[in-house]
Amino acid sequence: xxxxxxxxxxxxxxxxxxxxxxxFIGSLMGTFIGVLPGLGPVATIALLLPATFALSPVxxxxxxxxxxxxxxxxxxxxxxxxxxxxEAASVITCLDGYVMARKGRAGPALGISAFGSFIAGTFSLIxxxxxxxxxARFGLRFGPPExxxxxxxxLTVVTxxxxxxxxxxxxxxxxxxxxGMIGMDPNAAKPRFTFGFMEFYDGVGxxxxxxxxxxxxxxxxNVGLMVKREVFSGKISGLYPNKEDWKKxxxxxxxxxxxxxxxGILPGIGNIIPTFLxxxxxxxISKHPERFGTGVIEGVxxxxxxxxxxxxxxxxxxxxxxxxxxxxxxxxxxALMIYGVQPGPLLIRNSPxxxxxxxxxxxxxxxMLLILNLPLIPMWVQVLKIPYSYLFSFILLFVCxxxxxxxxxxxxxxxxxxxxxxxxFFKLFxxxxxxxxxxxxxxxxxxxALKRSLILSDGSFMIFLNRxxxxxxxxxxGVIAILPILIRKRLGAGxxxxx
Amino acid sequence: MGKLDQWSALFWLGISVAICIHSVNLGLGGFRExxxxxxxxxxxxxxxxxxxxxxxxxxxxKKKDESQNLGNLIGNIHWFKVGAVxxxxxxxxxxxxxxxxxxxxxxxxxxxxRAIEVKKWYIVVSVALASTLSIYILFKIxxxxxxxxxxxxx
Numbered sequence: 001x002x003x004x005x006x007x008x009x010x011x012x013x014x015x016x017x018x019x020x021x022x023x024f025i026g027s028l029m030g031t032f033i034g035v036l037p038g039l040g041p042v043a044t045i046a047l048l049l050p051a052t053f054a055l056s057p058v059x060x061x062x063x064x065x066x067x068x069x070x071x072x073x074x075x076x077x078x079x080x081x082x083x084x085x086x087e088a089a090s091v092i093t094c095l096d097g098y099v100m101a102r103k104g105r106a107g108p109a110l111g112i113s114a115f116g117s118f119i120a121g122t123f124s125l126i127x128x129x130x131x132x133x134x135x136a137r138f139g140l141r142f143g144p145p146e147x148x149x150x151x152x153x154x155l156t157v158v159t160x161x162x163x164x165x166x167x168x169x170x171x172x173x174x175x176x177x178x179x180g181m182i183g184m185d186p187n188a189a190k191p192r193f194t195f196g197f198m199e200f201y202d203g204v205g206x207x208x209x210x211x212x213x214x215x216x217x218x219x220x221x222n223v224g225l226m227v228k229r230e231v232f233s234g235k236i237s238g239l240y241p242n243k244e245d246w247k248k249x250x251x252x253x254x255x256x257x258x259x260x261x262x263x264g265i266l267p268g269i270g271n272i273i274p275t276f277l278x279x280x281x282x283x284x285i286s287k288h289p290e291r292f293g294t295g296v297i298e299g300v301x302x303x304x305x306x307x308x309x310x311x312x313x314x315x316x317x318x319x320x321x322x323x324x325x326x327x328x329x330x331x332x333x334x335a336l337m338i339y340g341v342q343p344g345p346l347l348i349r350n351s352p353x354x355x356x357x358x359x360x361x362x363x364x365x366x367x368m369l370l371i372l373n374l375p376l377i378p379m380w381v382q383v384l385k386i387p388y389s390y391l392f393s394f395i396l397l398f399v400c401x402x403x404x405x406x407x408x409x410x411x412x413x414x415x416x417x418x419x420x421x422x423x424x425f426f427k428l429f430x431x432x433x434x435x436x437x438x439x440x441x442x443x444x445x446x447x448x449a450l451k452r453s454l455i456l457s458d459g460s461f462m463i464f465l466n467r468x469x470x471x472x473x474x475x476x477x478g479v480i481a482i483l484p485i486l487i488r489k490r491l492g493a494g495x496x497x498x499x
Numbered sequence: 500m501g502k503l504d505q506w507s508a509l510f511w512l513g514i515s516v517a518i519c520i521h522s523v524n525l526g527l528g529g530f531r532e533x534x535x536x537x538x539x540x541x542x543x544x545x546x547x548x549x550x551x552x553x554x555x556x557x558x559x560x561k562k563k564d565e566s567q568n569l570g571n572l573i574g575n576i577h578w579f580k581v582g583a584v585x586x587x588x589x590x591x592x593x594x595x596x597x598x599x600x601x602x603x604x605x606x607x608x609x610x611x612x613r614a615i616e617v618k619k620w621y622i623v624v625s626v627a628l629a630s631t632l633s634i635y636i637l638f639k640i641x642x643x644x645x646x647x648x649x650x651x652x653x
Contacts, residue, residue, distance in 0.1 A: 054643065165504075167553045171511060174546045178518060178539060185535045192525055192535055193518075216588070223584055223615065224576040389616040390626060393608050396584070397634055400591060401600070405644040413592040421585065428576075429507045447538045459531035 007129055010356025014364055019062050019357065022055065026063035027365045030070020031373060034090075035078055041071035042328050042437075043214035047395070049207045049335060050402040057339035058354045062361040064332055065315070069121060069362065072271070072308045073369045076113040077377060080106060080300070090307065091272070092279045096292065096299030103295050108241045112249050112297055113304040114373050115241070120257040120305035121366035124312025127261050128319075128359055132348070136320035139345030144452035145463050149473035151446045154323055156477045157266065159435055169435045172426075176439020179204055181447055199411040206334040208403045208415040209440065213433050215399040216420025219392045221427050245297050252282050252302035260306035264313020264325065271310030271326075278306035312362065319347060319355055323442075327434040330441040501557050508554040515547030580615050587611060599649020600639075605631045 013019060033044040044067050052060035075090030080097035093113065100109040142150070155177075159169035182193045183203030194200040241249065256278040263274040282302045283292040292299050314325040322343030324330035336343045341351055348355045399420075403412040426433055457463035464470045519540055528534025591607040598606070609627040612618045618626070638644040 050644075165553070167549050167556065168504075171546055171549045171553070174542045174549065175511075175514075178542045178546070181539060188535050190525070190535050192539065193521065220581050220584060224578070224581045389612070389618070393611040393626075394630060396588065396611070397604060397608070397630060400588070400595070401604075401634060401638055401644070401646070404595065404646075405638065408645055410592055410595055413595065414589075417585070417588050417592065420588075424581070429503050431507070450538060451533050454530055454533055459529065461530075 003129060003133065006133075006352065006356050007360065009352065010358075010360035011364075013058060013353050013357030014062065014360035019059055019361060020364070022059045022063040023066050023361045023365045024368055026066020027070040027073075027369050028066075028372070029063075030067035030072075031074035031369065031376075032070075033067065034071035034074020034076075041068055042210070042331065043218060044071065045328065045331050045335075046207065046210035046214050047398045047402055049210075049331070049338075050405045052335070053338070053406070057336070057341050057351070058357050060335065060339060061332070061354055061358050062365075064335060065358050065362055066365045068328055068332075069308060069311045069365060070369060072304075072311055073114065073117055073373050075307075076117070076300075076304050077110065080109045080113065090275075090304075092275050092303045093300055095279070096294070096296050099293070099295035100297070100300065105295065108245050108297065109300050110377055111374065112241045112245055112301050114370055116249065116253045116256070116301045116305040117308040118366050118370040119253055120260060120309035121312060122363065123257045124261045124264075124309040125359060125363050125366075128312050128316055128362075131265075132316050132320040132355075132359075135316060136345045136348045139321045142321075142345065142469065143467070144449045144456065145467050145470040146473070148446060148449035148453055149464055149470040149477075150321070150323060151442045151449065153473040153477050153480075154325075155435065155438060155442065156480050165430070168431050172431050172433070172435040173439040176436035176441075177443035177446060178439075179209075179436075180440040180443025186444075186448070187451075197411075199409070199415070203444075204440075205403075205406065205412060205415060206331070206338065206441070207406055208412045209419050210331055210334075210437060211399045211403055212416035212419030212421075213423035213426075213437070215395055216416060217423025217427060217433075219395055220420060220424040222388060223392060224424075241297070248297050249301035252278075252298040253305040255281065256302035256304070256306035257309040260309030261313040264310030265316045266325065271307045271314065274310045275303040275307045278302045308366075315358075315362075318343070319358070321345060322347065324438060327437045330438050334441050504553055504557040508550045508557065512547055512550040512554070515543045515550060518543035519547065583614055584611065587614075595649075596647040597649060599651050600646035601631055601635060602649060602651055604634055 014023065029044065029048065030041060033041060045064055048064070048067065052063060055063070072090075076093050076097065079090040079093035080101050083094050083098040097109045097113070100106065155173045156170075159166050159173055178193075180203070182200055184191055184194075184201050191201060259278050259281070260271065260274045263277070264271060279292075279299060279302060282298050283289045286292065286298065288296075314329050317323045317325050318329040318333060322333065322345070324333045333343055336347075341347070341354060399416055400413050403416045404410065406412050423433055426436070453463050454461075464474060522536030522540035522543055525536030525539065526534040527537050527540055587607060587610050591603055594603045594606075605627045608630045609623050612623045612626055613620075635646075639646050
């Protein structure tokens with residue numbers, strides 16, 4: 001009953017006209033960005049972060065959350081119409097979605113993608129409502145040693161699931177922790193690694209860093225390669241799947257939803273890996289696996305449901321424990337701190353309007369997207385025709401002026417440019433930015449947890465083993481470290497081969 | 500990625516050594532009372548150890564595709580365009596407050612479209628003006644962001 005009354009309260013918050021407006025803006029922006037290849041939801045959240053500082057934390061989080069799941073809707077459009085995923089989690093949709101479009105069945109592909117996403121989004125929100133509060137109550141039992149071990153576990157899982165080398169991902173996580181701790185020491189009030197720059201006394205800003213790392217780096221990569229795109233110019237008709245399409249898609253949507261949701265909860269998984277797994281499972285259990293890749297609707301329904309369900313799943317550790325599951329939620333965590341909201345198990349108690357309001361808004365946002373997206377598909381196809389040569393200058397403007405607006409300081413623009421160069425070289429040399437961002441956001445928390453644990457234990461590291469929850473996390477870390485040696489294949493590395 | 504990984508591993512090894520040295524100067528403290536540079540030092544050690552591991556792995560491990568080396572990297576990228584975009588960004592940042600947001604934005608966009616994309620002049624001018632106007636409306640009017648007025652006083 002408590003849950004229902006809290007959810008009712010959440011809907012009261014979410015249905016306020018101003019929050020409805022921001023939910024709509026976030027969902028629409030997310031879809032727009034999801035449609036445009038080259039600029040993912042992470043970069044979008046980074047670009048729009050400064051614009052949210054003028055809003056209340058509740059409205060800001062509602063809008064940013066809208067971008068997250070809106071991007072999942074939008075990403076499928078380009079996968080189906082253009083054979084280029086709008087964002088990474090829509091990669092697998094290209095395999096069958098584009099073929100369906102070529103066969104004149106773009107409408108049902110887009111339709112089942114939208115409906116499947118809505119069903120999955122609804123289910124994942126129910127799961128979020130049911131699981132997040134008890135997990136938050138469980139999280140109240142966490143002390144510094146548990147937080148330390150959990151953060152290390154989260155970073156380790158992220159690196160295990162890295163799509164390139166695990167060693168390189170671990171290096172990025174360590175580097176991210178280092179960069180995240182730059183600034184004044186919270187206890188000794190001594191500057192660390194600031195090199196005399198006053199701008200770094202409060203640490204490296206999250207917004208300029210991620211705008212550079214994702215926004216500018218992405219532009220530099222695209223400018224450096226400059227691949228010409230072809231737009232599919234076929235007519236789209238019949239947006240609604242028929243009875244046969246629904247019959248074939250019902251179970252794939254169900255399986256995809258469950259897989260995406262439960263995997264999305266786990267730190268480091270995100271929504272890319274579940275979508276690949278979902279496709280692989282459908283192909284494996286199908287009576288006609290040879291048809292996958294030739295334009296079967298199950299090949300669209302399952303991964304699209306999966307990636308939207310995973311978004312809901314990733315919000316559970318973020319809202320209940322204050323631990324991000326991937327780069328996207330890491331930025332949301334950083335945003336919460338900037339807004340002055342303390343993330344963690346006490347978020348539900350201290351900011352119930354934010355917690356329940358965001359959950360309720362996600363449901364409203366999913367409904368908006370379902371109603372809007374189908375009629376707007378012809379418009380999204382037009383958006384695809386915007387040449388990148390015009391788009392990239394706009395992205396750069398957004399980054400520069402957005403970062404300047406944070407503190408009215410040109411120094412922030414230079415920080416964004418510096419991280420843009422760093423991010424570009426990360427891409428060239430095959431280093432992933434996600435572990436870096438996670439390490440950056442979690443670094444200060446990790447340091448505080450470590451110092452407090454060592455003070456509590458009088459310098460003994462056994463405290464991490466003596467406490468059962470902390471010991472459990474350390475066992476998971478050990479298993480993850482040994483698994484690659486035992487099975488000679490990592491989940492993330494397998495994805496590279498699939499591509 | 501073999502050769503590239505070797506170069507990057509050496510780079511990160513150098514960075515980790517610098518981090519460790521600086522951390523020692525900050526003060527490591529002890530396990531009972533960690534100092535200011537404590538976690539920096541150990542993260543630096545982790546980074547260095549992983550760099551050495553990567554170096555060993557790429558040097559002694561299975562020879563994979565050797566087409567990805569520094570030479571190919573340099574050859575396959577339009578470095579002029581990348582460099583020009585970066586230079587434009589730096590100049591834009593330097594002139595942003597002095598010239599003002601409006602003027603510097605228009606010049607920045609015009610440069611990108613003309614020098615990088617080689618668009619015709621009428622396209623350059625119209626898109627530069629349109630971009631500047633939309634940025635002005637979005638940031639100054641809708642979001643109430645204070646943008647520097649600069650030379651034009653706008």
